[in-house]
Amino acid sequence: MCAIAIQNRYVVTARGLELKQGARFTVRPGPIKSGNLCLARIGPYLVCARWFSVEGVNWLISPGRWIWIPNPSSIHILGAVA
Numbered sequence: 049m050c051a052i053a054i055q056n057r058y059v060v061t062a063r064g065l066e067l068k069q070g071a072r073f074t075v076r077p078g079p080i081k082s083g084n085l086c087l088a089r090i091g092p093y094l095v096c097a098r099w100f101s102v103e104g105v106n107w108l109i110s111p112g113r114w115i116w117i118p119n120p121s122s123i124h125i126l127g128a129v130a
Contacts, residue, residue: 056074056082057072057073057074058072058073058075058094058096059072059073060072060073060096061072061085062108062126064110064111064112065096065097065110065111066096066097066098066110066111067085067115067129073096073118073129073130074129074130075087075126075128075129076127076128076129076130077127077128078127078128080099080125080127080128082099082100082101082102083098083099083100084098084099084128084129085097085098085128085129086098086099086108086125086126086127086128086129087125087126087127087129088120088123088124088125088126089123089124089126090115090123090124091122094111094126095108095115096110097109097110097113097115097130098110098124106120106123109125
């Protein structure tokens with residue numbers, strides 16, 4: 049898990065991400081473009097990473113981590129980090 053919700057804001061709980069540990073941010077719901085920093089839910093986990101879709105292949109990318117999304121229905125994009 050990389051973030052926890054506190055009312056309508058999120059706090060980064062992990063190290064080594066694009067946003068520093070302890071940073072607070074909000075999420076803007078709606079469609080996102082490839083390359084946008086977003087907050088996603090994969091199962092019970094919240095992940096803050098950049099969304100890329102290249103030739104139908106979906107990825108979440110954060111520093112040092114590439115998460116391949118083989119089944120788009122297994123992920124819920126909450127929105128772009130504002």
